[in-house]
Amino acid sequence: MKQHKKSITFKLFIITSLFFIFFTSLTMLLQTVFIENFYLSKKTKDFEANFQQFSSAYSQLGENSTDSSALLSEFQDKNNASTAIINLSGSTLRIFEDKRQLLLKIAKRPASGSGPMSEITDDIITYNMDSKMKMLINGMRQWTSDPLAVAMVLDEGKHLIYHSGVKIDGQNSLVGIAPIVSGGKVTGVLTAAVSLQPIGEAAAVIRQFYVYFYLIALVLIFALSFIYSKIIAKPLVTLNKTAIKLAEMDFSAKCPLNSQDELGSLSTTLNFLSDKLDSSISELKAANEKLKEDIEREKKLDLMKNEFIAGVSHELKTPISLISSYAEGIKDNITHGAKREYYAHIIMDESKKMASLVEDMLDLSQLESGSFKLKVEDFSLTGLLNSISERYAGDLRRKGKNLDLSIPAHDLEVRADMFRIEQVLTNLIDNGIKYSPEGGIIKISAHDQGDTVAIEVENPGEPIPEAELPHIWSKFYRIEKSRNKELGGTGLGLSIVREILDRHGSAYGAENTVSGVKFFFTLAKVIIPIRV
Ligand SMILES: Nc1ncnc2c1ncn2[C@@H]1O[C@H](COP(=O)(O)OP(=O)(O)OP(=O)(O)O)[C@@H](O)[C@H]1O
Ligand SMILES: [Mg+2]
Missing domain, CATH: 3.30.450.20 (PAS domain)
Structure with missing residues (x-):
């Protein structure tokens, strides 16, 4: 009131x-x-x-x-x-x-x-x-x-x-x-x-007339004053409503006054102000958002680096200590003959592991860096799969395992970075070989899905616990480290796979099958250009 x-x-x-x-x-x-x-x-x-x-x-x-x-x-x-x-x-x-x-x-x-x-x-x-x-x-x-x-x-x-x-x-x-x-x-x-x-x-007549005139005039004055005040104040009320909305940061509301007077001009100014504020605040918000993202990325990168360094030093610790103690053994001449050869073998083996670890790390850090670009080209996936399976044939035979390649009769042409896809396949096949029992058959298959090609690598063996499935793609992540210890590996393989497939925009995943584990991913068929 x-x-x-x-x-x-x-x-x-x-x-x-x-x-x-x-x-x-x-x-x-x-x-x-x-x-x-x-x-x-x-x-x-x-x-x-x-x-x-x-x-x-x-x-x-x-x-x-x-x-x-x-x-x-x-x-x-x-x-x-x-x-x-x-x-x-x-x-x-x-x-x-x-x-x-x-x-x-x-x-x-x-x-x-x-x-x-x-x-x-x-x-x-x-x-x-x-x-x-x-x-x-x-x-x-x-x-x-x-x-x-x-x-x-x-x-x-x-x-x-x-x-x-x-x-x-x-x-x-x-x-x-x-x-x-x-x-x-x-x-x-x-x-x-x-x-x-x-x-x-x-x-006397006028005096009498004035009594009536005065009463009518009073009623008219009140009525007209009320209407007049409303008319004058209405645009102000409208302006105020718009201003209140502006104050509440609602820039969608526009003042509808179009009159040619001062109030109309104020309304135009208010609308202009609203637009200006809207665009300025949007720009600020966008800038702020970008800043937040940048900070977030920086933080993540920092964390990644720290994790990486921690992981690397941890992974390098074992081979380095092995190498140094075996080298000391050789130096102290506590070994001769076959044992000495065995010592040298271990040193070489551990050095090789270190070399491959460093190679993987370099690969991964390159993939993770923002500046990395895929070299996308059209190539025959059929050809690539055939050559890879030929390459693995000897190694598998030695390990008493088999590889079963099943691909469509027609040539499958995909658009991707061939070198990196080969890296994906090798990593998956390596894992398949590594984590399958004696006599296991590693099944590689490719399916034409129209726009895409789905590639699967399946091996028999122990299933990966469901809770672990989402984590196997993380760096240095390995299940039951003790179980895997004798199998070697640093847990970088699948992180490299993930990075490469992410860059390709591929769908990918891992699941347990009746008798083992299956990894799959998709690639764009040549008819569809992919975004890189
Ligand atoms: N085919 C598979 N069958 C069962 N477990 C698997 C398979 N592939 C991966 N894993 C599990 O996922 C973990 C991560 O795999 P990843 O390839 O990243 O590392 P790695 O094989 O241990 O080491 P690296 O590949 O770096 O030599 C493995 O340690 C293993 O426990
Ligand atoms: Mg691996």
């Missing part, structure tokens, strides 16, 4: 409402208080101007011309006035009422030429007068009874306009007195009176 009170919609609503209520109230107050005075002064001014114009025109025309009676009628109609002419020489009072003329006698001014005119006596007012006429007679009476006012008109030839303080039938009136000058002499007096009634009535 507090939030609501602080909202711009609410503020705008309150400010606009207050402003218009104040404005309306002020207008009403000014009109109520001043309209009567304003109207009165305007009416007086208008009447004065009209009366002056009329009286001087009348003086010029002369009393008896037909034009002058037309002028009189026109003045009466225009100002809704009653008029009367006092003929000073004849002592008559001509009253004009509805185009009729009433000629009344009036007492003459004393010959002395000063002092008040004799009062208009009640008996001269003999006919039934309406309010307007009463106002006129009353006005004349007021004038005639004031010597100063009489002198002003008759002696000084001035106009006189005054508000009669006496209410006739509840109405105030405005009275005008002007001299009629003929031949430089004041020959008569023009009098006119108008009622001020309409003002008071209108003011």
Whole structure:
């Protein structure tokens, strides 16, 4: 609720409402208080101007011309006035009422030429007068009874306009007195009176009307202020929503304001900012990700090196100690004849092992280095398998084992690094020979699978425990080291195989069969180019 009170919609609503209520109230107050005075002064001014114009025109025309009676009628109609002419020489009072003329006698001014005119006596007012006429007679009476006012008109030839303080039938009136000058002499007096009634009535009606007007205005002000505030505040609310989403790192949201004003421009800027932030943060994220990967790779490499060094030194320890002790034996001449030959044989054997270990290590470190590239070419797998099995035939026969090669009759052409695939096959066949019992048959087969060729190397013998299967591909990993001890080997063969096959994008694996262990891998057939 507090939030609501602080909202711009609410503020705008309150400010606009207050402003218009104040404005309306002020207008009403000014009109109520001043309209009567304003109207009165305007009416007086208008009447004065009209009366002056009329009286001087009348003086010029002369009393008896037909034009002058037309002028009189026109003045009466225009100002809704009653008029009367006092003929000073004849002592008559001509009253004009509805185009009729009433000629009344009036007492003459004393010959002395000063002092008040004799009062208009009640008996001269003999006919039934309406309010307007009463106002006129009353006005004349007021004038005639004031010597100063009489002198002003008759002696000084001035106009006189005054508000009669006496209410006739509840109405105030405005009275005008002007001299009629003929031949430089004041020959008569023009009098006119108008009622001020309409003002008071209108003011009262207006006051009543304002009560309703005020109520309707209030409702309208509240309704319009509310709508107006909403319209003004709506784009701000939309902008704020987008800004909040930006703050929450959601750059998908875009501000939909398209107006040509400042808010529209702010919306465009906000969207631009969102895009900029989005791309910058994405770039930063990507850079950060790369950095993480680099660090991770560095760490792995470091770990690998450490493991490698530990493994190598461990593997080298045995042959080195064997070589040194047997060499010492020879040196000390504790052996002769066949035994000496046996010692020398062991030294040579261990040296050979060390040499092959170093060779494997170099191979592996080369394969593991990021810069290593395969030399991919198309070659006949059938040819390669045939030549390998021929090469192994003699060795196997000596060891009392057999090799069974089963390949499709048609030539299988693959796309790979031939030298490295030969290395894979030799490693797998070496293992097959090494880990199979006397008389075992090592089965090598190749299957055309359409896009790929699957190659399998299977040997009889003890199965590899299922839990060990995933680990045999790791460097220096050997199962039951004691069991394998007499078989030799350092546990690098399958790591080399793994590296080579990974580089080829091949699928590969090892599984236990009914009677032994089977290794398999795939190679791309020539029709499919492989990614290197
Ligand atoms: N054909 C197989 N039959 C049974 N066990 C196997 C076979 N091939 C590999 N292994 C097991 O997996 C381990 C890892 O094999 P790998 O070829 O990497 O090392 P290695 O043969 O011991 O030594 P190297 O190949 O480096 O001379 C072997 O020590 C062995 O225990
Ligand atoms: Mg091996």
